[in-house]
Amino acid sequence: MRKILELDISPKQKEQLESLGINSEGWSLGDVVNIMAVQTAMKGNVSAMAYCRDTAGFNPELQLREAQFEYEKKQKSGEGVEIEDVSDIVEKIWGYDQWISMLNDGVPVLLTKQVPYRFSDIHLDYIRKCQDNTYNILEGAVRSGKTVDHVLAFAKELCDTPDKFHLATGSTMANAKLNIGDANGFGLEHIFRGQCRWTSYKDNDALAIRGPYTNFKEKIVIFAGGGSSASYQKIRGNSYGMWIATEINLHHDNTIKEAFNRTIASHRRKIFWDLNPEHPKAPIYAQYIDKYAEKAQKGILKGGYNYAHMTLFDNINISEERREEIISQYDPDSIWYIRDILGERTIAEGLIYNKLATSIAAKDGKFRIEKKIAQAMARSGKIIHINVGVDFGGNGSGHAFVATGELQGYEKLIILKSRRYLEGEYDPDTGKKILDIDPKALDELFIRFIEAVTKEYGFITKVYADSAESVLIRGFRTALVQSGHGDIKVVNAMKSKITDRIFATTALTAMNRLLITEDCESFEQAASMAVWDPKSLELERLDDGTSDIDTLDSFEYSFERDISKFLRR
Incomplete structure (x- = not known):
């Protein structure tokens, strides 16, 4: 085969080489074969491409074997092979012994540094x-x-x-x-x-x-x-x-x-x-x-x-100048800043209560009122009504209770206390896992909430419950009488149009007339996660189990009958 490939080329083949701009002097049949391989590869033949690559010495597998061979040769001769020097960062994090253990084979190497590690x-x-x-x-x-x-x-x-x-x-x-x-x-x-x-x-x-x-x-x-x-x-x-x-x-x-x-x-x-x-x-x-x-x-x-x-x-690898440049692209009062710069868990797309959710995520206290201040307002008569909204759970949703206080002249609305109970999760007050919420257990949770509100704020004006569950409502009334709270009336929630309730909340938020005590964790979570349904052409609150609609409903039941009074002011 070698003799064949070393044969002189024919006059016709010389003409072909000349037409490609190649001086045909001294070319052999083997050279022509390689040119044909290149031409075939240029037409898209993958096998020919691989042949050209490998013959030219660019096969990565072969290069690695050659490098390994050279490495072993140098190893035996005592010459160093160049590898990344990570000694400084390894010693800083794990100690000198860890670095020594990484080079315990006794192989001489040439350590050069290209990766500039800097960590806070x-x-x-x-x-x-x-x-x-x-x-x-x-x-x-x-x-x-x-x-x-x-x-x-x-x-x-x-x-x-x-x-x-x-x-x-x-x-x-x-x-x-x-x-x-x-x-x-x-x-x-x-x-x-x-x-x-x-x-x-x-x-x-x-x-x-x-x-x-x-x-x-x-x-x-x-x-x-x-x-x-x-x-x-x-x-x-x-x-x-x-x-x-x-x-x-x-x-x-x-x-x-x-x-x-x-x-x-x-x-x-x-x-x-x-x-x-x-x-x-x-x-x-x-x-x-x-x-x-x-x-x-x-x-x-x-x-x-x-x-x-x-x-x-x-990240200390980002210069102060670069950091300021990145931050300048964001509104520091936006939910995007809280998510992308501060790294807090938030929803940024489709938020319903944008201003409220941003404040909650930032923990800036703009809508916060201390519980003891709200209690003093209830004792002094500044809070004229304390209503409790109730939304019943089932099919994956939870039972939610929210107590709100209405100030004189409907100046402000204060969310005093909120609780949500979901089977499989943990009771926010006792820390025990909630296994089953039957009507009796629900009555007990309700009375516990009622007694906590009356103990902390002195009174409850009315309880507004989801009218779809008349049997559970009757159970609440019986439980109130048996526990000595028969003076508290339980009536059906008005269940007005959801968007009207939402816009009332956003309006109060925009006017800084909505306040929240520190005893409302479930409400803050619900408000932070409420989003519009992206698949609906109408304005609809997404209710697919990813957010707590129960708490929002119970909150809205507690004050919806007075929405016109709040907005008139």
Whole structure:
């Protein structure tokens, strides 16, 4: 074959070369074959493309083997191979012994630094805690440095974890590669510079890591998307040691469950999640993060729970000038500022009570009145009516009670107290789990609320209850008589048009005539999450279980009969 390829070319072939602008002098048949391969590749033939790439010496697999061969040659000869120097940050976070253990193979290397790590104390402390906890969750503002923390903690664990395969996910695979693999120069491919290569594993991009930091044991990090309902199929069939996920709130629940299942058999199981603030009742909180926090607080979550909240101000890599530039794009009194800069859980789109929700999220106290001041106003006669609104639960909704006080001349409306009871959740007063709310149990909750209001404020004018539940209303009346509160009347709520009730509330808010005591947590949560239904052409409050409509209804029942009096003023 060599002899054939070394044959001289024919006159016709020389003409073809000349027509391409190539001097045909000294060209062989093998040279013509290569030119034909290039021409074929230019027509879109993938095999020809690969042939041209590989023949030219650009095959990444071959390049890696050659690099590894050179590395081993230099290792034996004592020459250094250039890798990323992470000694300063490793020593600062985990100590000198950790750094020594990463280079305990005795291989001479050339350490050069390209990744400029700088962390504030809150970030250093969080990264340090990742070593001792299975669940590591970072939540907060955009550009607060969350992902970089996790990438570094994840990389440190990769060095000596006994597991070979690990998982890195984002809303899409490209997102995972961008935020975890690259991470603006702080990603895995930069930490393991000189020791890693991009490859493919089961239709997913993967980063293969093998070098001094892993003691020449290969670690494979598989990158996958998690945003669609079918994404989980891409990560099936493997067992993973650790899982790092960026923007976990954008992952489909199928992916989350599958990833957890895939890490069950790992030798060192670790989870790293980061996310920007979401809807306070978003599934990622309700089904995972808040449950973990609750179990960790009770001491029943095995493996350890490491959670931190970061703001834009915690990232010392952003200069003051750049930070001011970013902040200047936001209205400091807006819900967007609270979510994107302060990193608080809020709803930003479609809010009904925008001004009220913004104030609650900012905790600025603009609508706050101290409970003791409201009590003094009730004793002095400034509060002329105290009404209680009741909305009955069922089919996933909760039983809600709200007490409001109306000032003389209907000058202001004060929300004095609010409670919501939902089966499966915890009683806000006793801390006990609510298992079943039958009519008798509901009567007890109602009387407890009534007695708390009368004890704290002295009287109750009327109770306005949802007229759809006449049997429960009769039960309330009986319970009031039996408990010595027979003078308190329970009547049907007027249940006026919902938008009229909403606009009355927003009008009072706009005029700073709505006040809330510190004893109204359920109302504040409900007002902060109430949004318009995006699928309706009419103005309708979204009622799909993601927000607390029960508390809002009971609040509105308590004062709706006096709306005209408030607005007339």
